[in-house]
Amino acid sequence: MLLTINGENRHVPQEVDNIEKLLRHLNIQRKILIIQHNDQIVSPENYASAILREGDRIELIHFVGGG
Known part of the structure; x- marks a missing residue:
């Protein structure tokens, strides 16, 4: 299945469905x-x-601490 993850197209196995x-x-x-x-x-x-689903867009947003 093709997903867009953080702006990049990536193929994942069909069983990765959630x-x-x-x-x-x-x-x-x-x-x-x-x-x-x-x-x-x-x-x-x-x-x-x-x-x-095929073509979904996912954004993974990580928080980074600093000072």
């Missing part, structure tokens, strides 16, 4: 992360129910 599986596939920790799915913010409790 946000939770996508994070596991990409080896991304859920700690401090905001996810936009087709311009809508997805809450962590909804990652498993946020179904991915």
